Amino acid sequence: MAVDNKTQFESALLRRLHSLLLQIGDLEGQLARGPRQIKAGEGVVQASQETLDQAKQAVKAATLACDEKQLQLKSREDRIEGLKAKLNTASSNKEFDLLKEQIAADEQANSVQSDEIFEGLERIDELQEAVAVAERELAEKTAEHKKRVEAVENRMVVVQADLDHVRNELAKAEAEVPAAARSEYKRLTEGRGDEALAPIEDDSCGGCNQTLTTQMVDRVRLGFLTHCPACSSWLYLP
Ligand SMILES: [Zn+2]
Numbered sequence: 001m002a003v004d005n006k007t008q009f010e011s012a013l014l015r016r017l018h019s020l021l022l023q024i025g026d027l028e029g030q031l032a033r034g035p036r037q038i039k040a041g042e043g044v045v046q047a048s049q050e051t052l053d054q055a056k057q058a059v060k061a062a063t064l065a066c067d068e069k070q071l072q073l074k075s076r077e078d079r080i081e082g083l084k085a086k087l088n089t090a091s092s093n094k095e096f097d098l099l100k101e102q103i104a105a106d107e108q109a110n111s112v113q114s115d116e117i118f119e120g121l122e123r124i125d126e127l128q129e130a131v132a133v134a135e136r137e138l139a140e141k142t143a144e145h146k147k148r149v150e151a152v153e154n155r156m157v158v159v160q161a162d163l164d165h166v167r168n169e170l171a172k173a174e175a176e177v178p179a180a181a182r183s184e185y186k187r188l189t190e191g192r193g194d195e196a197l198a199p200i201e202d203d204s205c206g207g208c209n210q211t212l213t214t215q216m217v218d219r220v221r222l223g224f225l226t227h228c229p230a231c232s233s234w235l236y237l238p
Pocket residue numbers: 198205206207208209210228229230231232233
């Protein structure tokens with residue numbers, strides 16, 4: 001290790017540094033979560049919008065199909081009128097019967113068509129109700145999302161202020177790091193963040209659970225800078 005193993009280091013300072021590094025890690029995590037929460041909310045609104053678009057599309061398609069059926073009904077009615085007019089001028093019984101058959105067939109077809117149109121209109125009513133439900137849902141989700149964004153943004157301001165404060169405190173604490181250890185402290189914390197330091201817990205490293213020798217624990221107790229032999233964290237008393 002680059003650090004002179006005689007370097008004295010107060011556990012209290014390492015404890016404070018570790019606590020501040022942990023707080024910074026936590027606050028940075030909260031800052032990173034904010035945009036993800038907003039993005040997730042946008043996804044919910046987007047899904048509601050798509051549901052509404054599909055519901056509107058279904059009404060449009062059902063209306064078109066129903067309009068088409070009504071046009072067919074009307075044109076068949078016109079044809080029936082035409083056939084009825086020809087009945088009076090039929091030149092033979094055979095032609096008369098043929099006309100009668102055509103009229104009966106068209107009327108039968110229109111009777112079926114009328115039922116289908118009636119069902120189609122009922123279906124359109126249901127689909128329009130689904131559009132209304134989807135519109136309410138979208139309005140709800142949009143309002144919820146607006147609130148969520150406000151809450152997240154407000155919290156981010158607080159978290160950022162806390163982070164600035166803790167970083168400031170960290171800079172003060174780091175100024176107390178003994179000069180002989182400073183460059184290694186920088187190297188360790190820049191690479192590993194709060195994992196650069198670990199408390200001794202039940203004679204083990206709190207970072208990696210490596211069991212420590214009595215000599216190591218004693219060295220830490222005496223204030224000598226000591227690395228965990230397994231994970232290289234600087235050890236301190238909790
Ligand atoms: Zn360790």
